[in-house]
Amino acid sequence: MARGPREREERDSEFVDKLVAINRVAKVVKGGRRFGFAALVVVGDQKGRVGFGHGKAKEVPEAIRKATESAKRGLIKVPLREGRTLHHDVSGRHGAGRVLLRAAPAGTGIIAGGPMRAVFETLGIQDVVAKSLGTSNPYNMILATFDALQQENSPRMVAARRGKKVSEIVARRRDASGEKAAAAGEA
Structure with a gap:
C-alpha cells in the first residue's frame, strides 16, 4: 500500500x-x-x-x-514519569562531553543549557535539571545526553527485568526510605 x-x-x-x-x-x-x-x-x-x-x-x-x-x-523512546520528568538521576558521556540529568519536582521547568534544552523540549520533558560537565561542543553534548537518556529505566522495566511486580519494587523503595527516616529520628 x-x-x-x-x-x-x-x-x-x-x-x-x-x-x-x-x-x-x-x-x-x-x-x-x-x-x-x-x-x-x-x-x-x-x-x-x-x-x-x-x-x-x-x-x-x-x-x-x-x-x-x-x-x-x-x-x-524514553520512559517519562507522569509524562513530565525523568524517573531517576542519570549521567552520560561521549568523548569529552559529560552530562548529569536529574529528575525535578513539578513546576521546576527545564534548567539546561544549549543543545540539552533542545533535546528536552522536543522530548516533552517539562521538569528537569541538567548540567554539562565537559565540553561545550554541541555534537558531543547531544551524544552524551542521548547516552544518558538510553540508560533511563521506568519501574515497569526494572520489574520486568527482575521478574517481579511493579508494586513490589515501589513498595520496597518506600520501605527503605522510611527506614532511613526512622533511623535518623532515633539518632
Missing part, C-alpha cells in the same frame, strides 16, 4: 524539530574556497520519542532537511 503525500505530511507533522547548530565549512581548491554547511537537528514528538541528525550540503536549507530526515530515522 503506497502512502500518498498527504499521509506523509500528517505523519511528519507530529514531530517538532529544533536546529541546534549550523556550521560553515570550507574546502580549499585550486580556484579558491568551496563553502558548504553542516547542520545538527533534534526531532521529537513531545511524548517520549526523540532523535538527532546531522546533514551536510552546499546550501543551508538542504543541510537542515537532510539532518531532519536523519533524525527521524534514529528515534529513541
Whole structure:
C-alpha cells in the first residue's frame, strides 16, 4: 500500500524539530574556497520519542532537511514519569562531553543549557535539571545526553527485568526510605 503525500505530511507533522547548530565549512581548491554547511537537528514528538541528525550540503536549507530526515530515522523512546520528568538521576558521556540529568519536582521547568534544552523540549520533558560537565561542543553534548537518556529505566522495566511486580519494587523503595527516616529520628 503506497502512502500518498498527504499521509506523509500528517505523519511528519507530529514531530517538532529544533536546529541546534549550523556550521560553515570550507574546502580549499585550486580556484579558491568551496563553502558548504553542516547542520545538527533534534526531532521529537513531545511524548517520549526523540532523535538527532546531522546533514551536510552546499546550501543551508538542504543541510537542515537532510539532518531532519536523519533524525527521524534514529528515534529513541524514553520512559517519562507522569509524562513530565525523568524517573531517576542519570549521567552520560561521549568523548569529552559529560552530562548529569536529574529528575525535578513539578513546576521546576527545564534548567539546561544549549543543545540539552533542545533535546528536552522536543522530548516533552517539562521538569528537569541538567548540567554539562565537559565540553561545550554541541555534537558531543547531544551524544552524551542521548547516552544518558538510553540508560533511563521506568519501574515497569526494572520489574520486568527482575521478574517481579511493579508494586513490589515501589513498595520496597518506600520501605527503605522510611527506614532511613526512622533511623535518623532515633539518632
